[in-house]
Amino acid sequence: MKRAIFPGSFDPFTIGHYSIVRRGLSIFDEIVIGIGHNQSKKTLFSAEKRLEIIRSAFADEPRVKVLIYSSLTIDFAHEVEADFILRGLRTVADFEYERTIGDTNRILSGVETVILFTEAAYAHISSTVARELISYGKDISGFLPPNVRI
Numbered sequence: 001m002k003r004a005i006f007p008g009s010f011d012p013f014t015i016g017h018y019s020i021v022r023r024g025l026s027i028f029d030e031i032v033i034g035i036g037h038n039q040s041k042k043t044l045f046s047a048e049k050r051l052e053i054i055r056s057a058f059a060d061e062p063r064v065k066v067l068i069y070s071s072l073t074i075d076f077a078h079e080v081e082a083d084f085i086l087r088g089l090r091t092v093a094d095f096e097y098e099r100t101i102g103d104t105n106r107i108l109s110g111v112e113t114v115i116l117f118t119e120a121a122y123a124h125i126s127s128t129v130a131r132e133l134i135s136y137g138k139d140i141s142g143f144l145p146p147n148v149r150i
């Protein structure tokens, strides 16, 4: 059984995240989406709300599980018995960051990071921009997975 975690803040979960998970299902038998929860970090959506949104996006897919975690990402991977971390890459700016944490995670734990390039149509989509639009009362349905409303 090849299991990966897909960790992130997902504040909110976008169609970019959704696409990475859907495509990841052609590589992994099971993907556990881990919503990183840090008491001291302020988020727009509560961890429970993020859980509800992501579960509704994958209601039709039993191979995707969604959990909240507050431990170190590699400890979360061990807890759910995953040997891989799935991540998405949009830009060169993402690259250096992903390489640094990917290398650190592998050296510390042996857990390998598998990176998928974003679909071009979603390269501009980010949770940060989604939050900004929400703060101005704009509609962000084009940023969200199919059938998800916030």
Ligand code: ADP
Residues within 6 Å of the ligand: 007, 008, 009, 010, 011, 014, 015, 016, 017, 020, 086, 087, 088, 089, 090, 094, 117, 118, 119, 122, 123, 124, 125, 126, 127
């Ligand atoms: P983090 O705070 O850990 O960066 P995010 O919720 O921002 O968490 O992102 C989780 C993962 O999803 C990261 O690997 C990020 O690069 C990837 N990601 C975010 N937006 C997109 C997108 N539009 N297309 C592909 N991957 C994305």
